[in-house]
Amino acid sequence: MKLLLCISTLCLFLALLASSRFTNMGHAAPAQEIAWPRLDQTQYAGSEKCATCHKDYSQSWKNSAHNKMIRPAIAEGPNKTIVADFSVPSPNRTFELKDVRWVIGHRWKQRFIGVVDGQEVVFPGQWSIKEQKWQPYTGKADWWYPQHPDWKTRSNFKLCAGCHSTGVDATSHTWTEQNITCESCHGPGKAHVEKPTATNIVNPARLTTERSMEVCLACHQAGKPAGNEYAWPVGYQPGKKLADYWHGFEPEPGKQTAEFWNNGTAHKNRVQGNTFAQSVMHAHGIQCSNCHDSHGSRNLSMTVKSASTNALCLTCHGPGKSVGPNYATITEHTHHAATSTGSQCINCHMPRTGENSVGAEARDHTFNFVSPSVSLGKPDAAGKTNPNSCNLCHTDKTAEWALDQTKKWYPKLK
Numbered sequence: 001m002k003l004l005l006c007i008s009t010l011c012l013f014l015a016l017l018a019s020s021r022f023t024n025m026g027h028a029a030p031a032q033e034i035a036w037p038r039l040d041q042t043q044y045a046g047s048e049k050c051a052t053c054h055k056d057y058s059q060s061w062k063n064s065a066h067n068k069m070i071r072p073a074i075a076e077g078p079n080k081t082i083v084a085d086f087s088v089p090s091p092n093r094t095f096e097l098k099d100v101r102w103v104i105g106h107r108w109k110q111r112f113i114g115v116v117d118g119q120e121v122v123f124p125g126q127w128s129i130k131e132q133k134w135q136p137y138t139g140k141a142d143w144w145y146p147q148h149p150d151w152k153t154r155s156n157f158k159l160c161a162g163c164h165s166t167g168v169d170a171t172s173h174t175w176t177e178q179n180i181t182c183e184s185c186h187g188p189g190k191a192h193v194e195k196p197t198a199t200n201i202v203n204p205a206r207l208t209t210e211r212s213m214e215v216c217l218a219c220h221q222a223g224k225p226a227g228n229e230y231a232w233p234v235g236y237q238p239g240k241k242l243a244d245y246w247h248g249f250e251p252e253p254g255k256q257t258a259e260f261w262n263n264g265t266a267h268k269n270r271v272q273g274n275t276f277a278q279s280v281m282h283a284h285g286i287q288c289s290n291c292h293d294s295h296g297s298r299n300l301s302m303t304v305k306s307a308s309t310n311a312l313c314l315t316c317h318g319p320g321k322s323v324g325p326n327y328a329t330i331t332e333h334t335h336h337a338a339t340s341t342g343s344q345c346i347n348c349h350m351p352r353t354g355e356n357s358v359g360a361e362a363r364d365h366t367f368n369f370v371s372p373s374v375s376l377g378k379p380d381a382a383g384k385t386n387p388n389s390c391n392l393c394h395t396d397k398t399a400e401w402a403l404d405q406t407k408k409w410y411p412k413l414k
Helices: 002-025 047-051 055-062 182-186 190-194 209-220 272-276 330-334 345-349 372-376 399-409
Strands: 070-072 102-104 109-116 119-128 133-136
Touching (some): 047 055, 055 182, 209 272, 372 399
Antiparallel strands (some): 070 102, 119 133
């Protein structure tokens, strides 16, 4: 009898163990109970305090994309924040302007936050600025979807606020400031305001290349923290090791995911860091701040020089430079007219392979020329093949035509 009881107990234990392992392998695993680190919000000073000594940086930042991440919903007037047209009826919009508390985005799309059952949530519809129409926002492609399938439970503080505002505490669900402000990149500044020294504030320029880049990657690298509840690196602060709070996704060779095409290029927005990590640039110690000014600039995407005029790329590459291909004129290199879009470095080496509100909006950061050969593979479930550097402009031509031209122009290209 005792032997039978022991055998039964052992069988039950093994069954439970197998069930546990199976559950942990699938997407339907329950949210893990994690003691999320608290943030001492009393140590934040606020951007207005920073501006008293850093007026130039502050003024530039005020006009930057970082200061337009999340804003109050204002539909009219000089401080208007909403570009979406709420007068347009659409089955993709199940909410009204009066329901909106905050608006997210200003360049590609706008999403909207309201209050449901006392909790700020993201509404299930977005406005495409390019297409000027309402689109559904389901989140089904995101890793967190199985944990938050009902939009009424998609907390702004769990899924968005950590990267769209400053000083967010995961326990109290509060922030110190809206938008990406000074302390998002420099850390809490109260001590620095009280006694300004170089030792009591984080300056990314004085960090190692790796730590400095991680200040950007905390929000510009698709990934996940421990557990399934939050979609941002809870507890991370500038200067700390990001890997202790966040695991960035990497492409799997030959596999298409929500983040990557099967050749590793950007399949969506917010994978700048993931694709950049694959680049020769990254391998040679180039970092985000070599090309972008986080305080803002007059150029698109806050680049330090214009990318559309090639001024940014020609800083290091081109005639007379030791890095990159050796050629006398840009046309000799591109086989396109010097002032055409085909001679813009970014259109061949940073093609718009990623989707934002629509496809071909977000630029890839591997800096590879994406050969037309990648588009000759089997289409995905949606009937799409990998985009390439040529046919994103030459939409009236086939990938076979583009590959033939590439082989003629660049016979040594693998």
